[in-house]
Amino acid sequence: MATRTAPTSANDPLPSRTASGPRLLERVRSANPTLRRGLGLAAIVFVFALVVATLRRFAGDISYDEVVAALLATSWWTVGLAVVLAACSYASLVLYDVFALRYVGRPQPLSATAFVSFCAYAVGNTAGFGPLSGGAIRYRFYSRLGLSPEAIAAVIGFVTVAFGTGLAVAAFTASAISSEAIGPILHLPPDLLRWGAIAAIAAIVGGYLVLLRRTRSGAGGWLRAPSPAIAGGQLLATILDLFFSALVLYVLLPAGKPDLPVFLAIYTIAVASGVLSHVPAGLGVFETIILAAMPEAVPSQEVLSALLLYRLAYHVLPLIAAALLVSGAEARRVVASPIARQTADAAARIAPLVLSALTLIAGAMLIFSSVTPAPTGDLDFLGSTVALPLGLVEAAHFASGILGIILVVGSRGLAQRLDGAWWASVAAASLAAALCFLKAVAVFEAAFLALLLVALIPLRGRFDRPASLFREALSAPWLFAVAIILLSAGALLFFAYEDVEYSHGLWTDFAFGAEAPRSLRAFLGVCVVAGAVALWSLLRTALDTVAAPSAEELAQAVAILNRQPLADANLVRSGDKALLFSESRDAFLMYARQGRSFVSLFGPIGAPASAAELVWRFAEMAREGGGRAAFYQIHPEVLPLCADAGLRAIKLGEAAIIPLKNFELKGAKRSGLRQTVNRGERDGLRFEVVPVEAVPSVFDDLRRISDGWLESKSAREKRFSVGWFDRDYILSQPVALVRLEGRIVAFANILVTGTKLQSAIDLMRFAPDAPRSTMEFLLLSLMLHLRDEGYETFDLGMAPLSGLSNSPAAPLWNRVGGLVFDHAERFYNFRGLRAFKSKFDPDWRPRYLAVSGGLPPALALADISQLIAGGLTGVVSK
Structure with missing residues (x-):
C-alpha cells in the first residue's frame, strides 16, 4: 500500500491530421495553451480596434469641442439623478449574492453580503472579466468568512450563469414587446424578431423546467437547477439591475430618444454584445450599438456626452466608493461586534484588488488627459496671469502621460500586494496631482488622484510583499489592458485633433496654444514607455531549471521541520525537491518544476508567521519563470493565503488522520x-x-x-x-x-x-x-x-477524490471527481482505498490543490503526475 497517493492522469490523443493536412482551426486547437491565449487576446484587441473604427464612422461629423460643450451643458440635477439610479442598480446586484449563498446553503449576514457584492461588481463592471476579477474578490472575501473553495466556486458560477440567463430573458422579452421598433434597427422583420424572441424565452424556460425535474428526480448529472423561489428571485434581481442601469443612461440622453420600452431592448442588446465581445466593460462595443440605435434627430455629440457621463456614474464612481469603503476597514476593526470585525478583516483582504482597479482607472485618466486639449482659458491663465514658463507646462504635460503608464503598471503590483507597487503608485499619484496644476488647472483630475491617495495611504500595511517591480513580468491580460488603453488614447487623439492637418513640423512646435503638438509628443512618450515595458515582459528569460538543495540547506530544512507538527515534511530528506526559505530562515517550501508548473508540496513548513511571505514569493517566482504556481496537498489553513496570492483551489480528496x-x-x-x-x-x-x-x-x-x-x-x-x-x-x-x-x-x-x-x-x-x-x-x-x-495523531495518507461534495451547488470538478471515484475501479481502486482506511476509524480532513492563473487545474495535475511518476513513461506504466 502506498500511503502517499499520486493523482491518476490519462494521456490526451495527439491531434489527428487529415489527408490534406491540418486546417487552421486544428492548428490553433493543437497549439500551446499560451499561444492560444495570446491569439484570443489578439483577437479581442482586433475586435476593439474594429469597433473604434466603426464608432468613428458614426461620430464622423462630431467635433471634440461639441462633445465637451454637451458635457458642460448637462445639468447637475440630471447627473445626480443618474448617480441615484446607479446606486439602485448596485443595490439590486446584492440580490445576486444573496440568492447564490442560499443556493449553496451558506447564507451570510446581509451587511457582509452587500459589502462583497458591491465591491465585486464595482471592480468587475469597470475592469471587465467579471467572473475573474469579481470572482477573485468573492474568493478572498468569502474564504475569510468560512466558505469552502467548492462553495465559493459555486457562488461565482451561480452569479455568472444567473446574470447571463437573466440578461438573455430580459433582452428577448424587450425585443418581443418592441419588435416593431427594434426590427428595423437589427434589419430583421418585426414578426420574425417577435416570434424568434418568444421561442427563445420558451426554450430557456423549458430547459429550466426539464433541469428542475431531473434535479428533483436525482438525475440531474453535473447540473443542478435552483429552486423556483431562488430562480424567480434571481430573475427579478436581473430585471431590476437592468432596469435601473438602463435608466442611468436614459435620463442622461437628450430629447428625441426612443420610448423607454424600446430603449430597454436596445440597452440589453448593447450590454449583451459588450459581454460577448470580452472587451473590458464592453468599451466601444456598447457605445457603438447605442449610437447606431439612436434616431437621426438625436444629436450624436449629446449621445456621446451622455455615454461618458454614464460610464462615470455607473463605473468610476462606484469604484471610488468601493475603494474608500475598503480603506476604512482598518478603522472599523476596533468595533465591538464580532461580525463587523470579521467583515472588516475580510474587506481588508480584498482591498488590494479594489485599489488596483482604481489605480488602473487613474492611470488611464492621465493618459487620456495627455492626448486631449486643455481648456483654452486654463492655458491663458498659466501663461499670462501666472507667467509659468512654457518649458514647465510642456514637461508637466509630457510627464503626466508617463506617470499614467506607471500607475497602470503599478496597479498590477497592487493586486499582488507588492510594497514597491504601493510606493510607486503613491509617488506617481502625488506627483501627477501636483502636475495637474502645471499642465492645466485640472481640478477634477487632481481631486480624483487625491481620492486615490486617500484610499491607498491608510492601507499601507496591506502591501507587505517585498518585491521589486522591475522583476515582474506583465501577464498577457495586463499587456492586453495596456493595448486597449493605448488604442483608446490613439483614437481619442485623432478625434480631438481631426481638423489639424499633420506635418512633420508639429513635433517641434512649442507654444502655449500648440495643443496638437503637445498631445502628439505625449502620446509618443506613452507609447515608447509602454512598448519598453511590454518588451521587457515578453523578452525576459524564463527560469528553466531549479537547483537541488545543498547539504547545508537540507540541514536547515530538517532543523525547521523538527520544530513543526507536519510529519510528512520529512519528505524533504529525499533531496529531490528544491527549497525556498523565508527571509527569517524559520520556514521553507519544498518544490519542483515540471513543464510550466512550479509545484510546492504541502505548502509552507515552519513558523506560521512566515507562511504568507513564502506563498507570495513562490507565486512570484513561478510567474517570473514563465510558469504557474501550484500548491499540492495543502491543508485548509493555507487556502486563505493562496487566495490572497490570486490562486484558486480545488479539493483533491481527504486524509485519514487517526487520533492516537x-x-x-x-x-x-x-x-x-x-x-x-x-x-x-x-x-x-x-x-x-x-x-x-x-x-x-x-x-x-x-x-x-x-x-x-x-x-x-x-x-x-x-x-x-x-x-x-x-x-x-x-x-x-x-x-x-x-x-x-x-x-x-x-x-x-x-x-x-x-x-x-x-x-x-x-x-x-x-x-x-x-x-x-x-x-x-x-x-x-x-x-x-x-x-x-x-x-497525538497518525496520518494514514490521502484517499484521492473522496469526500467531494455531491450537493446541487457542487462545482464541475466535484462532479467529475465523483464520477471517477465511483466508476474508475478499473484504473485505480479509489473506493477500496477509502474503505481500507475507514477501518481505522479516522478523522477525514480535506486536502486541496491551489493553482495560479486562469488555466484548468487538470494541466497542473498532469504535470504533478509526471513529477510523481518520474516522467511521462511512469504515468502510463507502473
Missing part, C-alpha cells in the same frame, strides 16, 4: 482490528522499531525486501510526494519492522517530528511470502507503539 490518544483495540467496534493483531502473532509475526542509529545494521535486509516488492508488483519507484528506497533517505529516520521467525518480512520508514503532534509512514514494503495480514499488523502495531511514545 485513546486508540486501542478493545471493544466490539475494533474486534476486526484486534483479530488481525492476534492472528499475526499466532502466525509468528513480531513487531519492532529500529532507531535511526541502528538502521544501517538492517539496511541490506530492507533493500532485499524493497527490490522483491518492486519486482512482484512490476512497479517502479515514485518521486516527489513519496519517498523512494534511497540509502541516505532510509538511514535518516527510524524504521518499523515485522519479523517472521527472526527474518525481516516487512518494513516502513517512520516520519516524526520533535513536537510529537503527528506521525506518519512513507514507504511500506513487504516480502512476497509474508502472511496476508502483515501490512495491517504492521500498521496497528506501529500506531499502538506511537501512542505509547506520546504522539
Whole structure:
C-alpha cells in the first residue's frame, strides 16, 4: 500500500491530421495553451480596434469641442439623478449574492453580503472579466468568512450563469414587446424578431423546467437547477439591475430618444454584445450599438456626452466608493461586534484588488488627459496671469502621460500586494496631482488622484510583499489592458485633433496654444514607455531549471521541520525537491518544476508567521519563470493565503488522520482490528522499531525486501510526494519492522517530528511470502507503539477524490471527481482505498490543490503526475 497517493492522469490523443493536412482551426486547437491565449487576446484587441473604427464612422461629423460643450451643458440635477439610479442598480446586484449563498446553503449576514457584492461588481463592471476579477474578490472575501473553495466556486458560477440567463430573458422579452421598433434597427422583420424572441424565452424556460425535474428526480448529472423561489428571485434581481442601469443612461440622453420600452431592448442588446465581445466593460462595443440605435434627430455629440457621463456614474464612481469603503476597514476593526470585525478583516483582504482597479482607472485618466486639449482659458491663465514658463507646462504635460503608464503598471503590483507597487503608485499619484496644476488647472483630475491617495495611504500595511517591480513580468491580460488603453488614447487623439492637418513640423512646435503638438509628443512618450515595458515582459528569460538543495540547506530544512507538527515534511530528506526559505530562515517550501508548473508540496513548513511571505514569493517566482504556481496537498489553513496570492483551489480528496490518544483495540467496534493483531502473532509475526542509529545494521535486509516488492508488483519507484528506497533517505529516520521467525518480512520508514503532534509512514514494503495480514499488523502495531511514545495523531495518507461534495451547488470538478471515484475501479481502486482506511476509524480532513492563473487545474495535475511518476513513461506504466 502506498500511503502517499499520486493523482491518476490519462494521456490526451495527439491531434489527428487529415489527408490534406491540418486546417487552421486544428492548428490553433493543437497549439500551446499560451499561444492560444495570446491569439484570443489578439483577437479581442482586433475586435476593439474594429469597433473604434466603426464608432468613428458614426461620430464622423462630431467635433471634440461639441462633445465637451454637451458635457458642460448637462445639468447637475440630471447627473445626480443618474448617480441615484446607479446606486439602485448596485443595490439590486446584492440580490445576486444573496440568492447564490442560499443556493449553496451558506447564507451570510446581509451587511457582509452587500459589502462583497458591491465591491465585486464595482471592480468587475469597470475592469471587465467579471467572473475573474469579481470572482477573485468573492474568493478572498468569502474564504475569510468560512466558505469552502467548492462553495465559493459555486457562488461565482451561480452569479455568472444567473446574470447571463437573466440578461438573455430580459433582452428577448424587450425585443418581443418592441419588435416593431427594434426590427428595423437589427434589419430583421418585426414578426420574425417577435416570434424568434418568444421561442427563445420558451426554450430557456423549458430547459429550466426539464433541469428542475431531473434535479428533483436525482438525475440531474453535473447540473443542478435552483429552486423556483431562488430562480424567480434571481430573475427579478436581473430585471431590476437592468432596469435601473438602463435608466442611468436614459435620463442622461437628450430629447428625441426612443420610448423607454424600446430603449430597454436596445440597452440589453448593447450590454449583451459588450459581454460577448470580452472587451473590458464592453468599451466601444456598447457605445457603438447605442449610437447606431439612436434616431437621426438625436444629436450624436449629446449621445456621446451622455455615454461618458454614464460610464462615470455607473463605473468610476462606484469604484471610488468601493475603494474608500475598503480603506476604512482598518478603522472599523476596533468595533465591538464580532461580525463587523470579521467583515472588516475580510474587506481588508480584498482591498488590494479594489485599489488596483482604481489605480488602473487613474492611470488611464492621465493618459487620456495627455492626448486631449486643455481648456483654452486654463492655458491663458498659466501663461499670462501666472507667467509659468512654457518649458514647465510642456514637461508637466509630457510627464503626466508617463506617470499614467506607471500607475497602470503599478496597479498590477497592487493586486499582488507588492510594497514597491504601493510606493510607486503613491509617488506617481502625488506627483501627477501636483502636475495637474502645471499642465492645466485640472481640478477634477487632481481631486480624483487625491481620492486615490486617500484610499491607498491608510492601507499601507496591506502591501507587505517585498518585491521589486522591475522583476515582474506583465501577464498577457495586463499587456492586453495596456493595448486597449493605448488604442483608446490613439483614437481619442485623432478625434480631438481631426481638423489639424499633420506635418512633420508639429513635433517641434512649442507654444502655449500648440495643443496638437503637445498631445502628439505625449502620446509618443506613452507609447515608447509602454512598448519598453511590454518588451521587457515578453523578452525576459524564463527560469528553466531549479537547483537541488545543498547539504547545508537540507540541514536547515530538517532543523525547521523538527520544530513543526507536519510529519510528512520529512519528505524533504529525499533531496529531490528544491527549497525556498523565508527571509527569517524559520520556514521553507519544498518544490519542483515540471513543464510550466512550479509545484510546492504541502505548502509552507515552519513558523506560521512566515507562511504568507513564502506563498507570495513562490507565486512570484513561478510567474517570473514563465510558469504557474501550484500548491499540492495543502491543508485548509493555507487556502486563505493562496487566495490572497490570486490562486484558486480545488479539493483533491481527504486524509485519514487517526487520533492516537485513546486508540486501542478493545471493544466490539475494533474486534476486526484486534483479530488481525492476534492472528499475526499466532502466525509468528513480531513487531519492532529500529532507531535511526541502528538502521544501517538492517539496511541490506530492507533493500532485499524493497527490490522483491518492486519486482512482484512490476512497479517502479515514485518521486516527489513519496519517498523512494534511497540509502541516505532510509538511514535518516527510524524504521518499523515485522519479523517472521527472526527474518525481516516487512518494513516502513517512520516520519516524526520533535513536537510529537503527528506521525506518519512513507514507504511500506513487504516480502512476497509474508502472511496476508502483515501490512495491517504492521500498521496497528506501529500506531499502538506511537501512542505509547506520546504522539497525538497518525496520518494514514490521502484517499484521492473522496469526500467531494455531491450537493446541487457542487462545482464541475466535484462532479467529475465523483464520477471517477465511483466508476474508475478499473484504473485505480479509489473506493477500496477509502474503505481500507475507514477501518481505522479516522478523522477525514480535506486536502486541496491551489493553482495560479486562469488555466484548468487538470494541466497542473498532469504535470504533478509526471513529477510523481518520474516522467511521462511512469504515468502510463507502473
